[in-house]
Amino acid sequence: MTRNGPDVVEALPQVEVDTPGAPPGCRRRLVETARLNWSATDGGDPADLAQRFLAAHGVTRDDLTRPGRHDPDDAVCGAALYLSAAAGAYTLGVSPGAPSPAPTLPDLVVVVYHHTDRPTPTPPPAHAGGWRLGPWRDSWTPAAHAAAVDAVRAAIARGDVYQTNLVGHAAAPYTGDPRPALARLAALPGARYGGTLHGPGWALGCASPETLIAVEHGRLVTRPIKGTRPATPAGRRELLASAKERAEHVMIVDLERNDLARVARTGSVRVDELFAVRRWCDLWQAESTVSAAPADGLGLADLLRAVCPGGSVTGAPKRAALAQIAALEPVGRGASMGALGWVGPDRLDLGLTIRTAAADGDLLHLWAGGGITWDSDPAAEVAEAAAKAAPIRALLAG
Known part of the structure; x- marks a missing residue:
């Protein structure tokens, strides 16, 4: 575990902040003043570490029912x-699965920003001088992916799980600076949580449209996305008519309701919107909105323990699905399927890190997958994961 200091505005160089959720009017007036990097091998509870580190640096979120105020x-x-x-699996006390293919990337990063009266200069246009992305190598073959789908279907037949999300990984060697490529990814249209984050020896870019957890108007809100088709008129009709996709989606909505109920005021959980079909780039996706009033005294740490990892990328029941994931996926999920966003005195807004890529010193990493139910066709699941990854691969190549 590493921390930087001293905790003063002059401590670190100013850079324009490109973190999802950072107040737009403040982005050119921010300077990093403290950072916590944590990996699972460091020990301890990452949710508790995050809450205590934030409180020590002026961002107290030990009671989310008390509205704060942002003052520039x-x-x-x-x-x-x-x-x-x-890290989310670690908070639940279950196996996180195979090791991450990008071990230099921490499992928890908290970066505190202060306002400054010295606005950052407008950055020059991103330039990927010398950028070259080599061929992608998948962590499993299509046949191995299809066999994993069959293994999940067998587990469903035994009654072990109702649904499990399987995620594949690919890596490609690169030369040059990966950050402009990751910034292009973060700028995709519809990327509600588009942004980047980087540290010594690693960088990540996120184009996620999915809300893992937010506090909006005094309520906890999650917006699970489950169900995908090509963004064509026929694709939209097919998604709306698919009994398999709707059943899979409703199972995850129920899981999210249960997750929020663990930390909500009794009787306050509700489904505000169910199976709304929306477009993200060249895909149709089905999204629901689930909300609840936070229980008295609910703090950030308990909230993270309740919702991480996100139900739409694990399965139901969550613990049993995570056991399947640990047994079947050949490499860890790294930067994907986690949380990335902003925690301020007045707001909390974290996205689920789907549509996310990460770079270490040698390789660019990308993850994609989908939810498996009894009705899943192995070949179709392999094709869906490839369809999700293909446009992102092309964008990263530039």
Whole structure:
């Protein structure tokens, strides 16, 4: 575990903040003043570490029922927060699965920002001088992926799980600076949580449209996305008519209702919107909105323990699905299927890190997958994961 200091505005160089959820009016007035990097091998509870580190640096979120206030004249603006899927599994006390293929990437990053009166200069246009992306190598073959789908279907037949999300990984060697490529990914249309984050020896870019957890108007809100088709008129009709996709989606909505109920005021959980079909780039996706009033005294740490890892990328029941994932996926989920966003005195807004890529010193990494039910066709699931990854691969190549 590493921390930087001292905790003063002059401590670190100013850079324009590109973290999802950072207040737009503050982005050119922010400077990083403190950072926590944590990996699972460091020990401890990452959710508790995050809450205590934030409180120590002026962002107190130990009771989410008490509305805070963002004041651009105050010193502290807020913080970027990233939590890997492995860290989420760690908080539940279950196996995080295979090791990450990008081990230099921490499992928890908290970066605190202060306001400054010295606006950052407008950055020059992103330039990927010398950028070259080599061929992608998948962590499993299409046949191995299809066999994993069959293994999940067998587990469903035994009654072990109702649904499990399987995620594949690919890596490609690169030369040059990966950050402009990751910034292109973060700028995709519809990327509600588009942004980047980087540290020594690693960088990640996120184009996620999915809300893992937010606090909006005093309520906890999650917006699970489950169900995908090509963004054509026929694709939309097919998604709306698919009994398999709707059943899979409703199972995840029920899981999210149960997750929120663990930390909500009794009787306050509700489904505000069910199976709304929306477009993301060249895909139709089905999204629902589930909300609840937070229980008295609910803090950030307990909220993270309740919702991480996200139900739409694990399965139901969550613990049993995570056991399947640990047994079947050949490499860890790394930067994908975790949380990335903003925690401030007045707001909390974390996206699920789907449509996310990460770079270490040698390789660019990408993950894609989908939910498996009894009705899943192995070949179709392999094709769906490839369809999700293909446009992102092309974008990263530039």
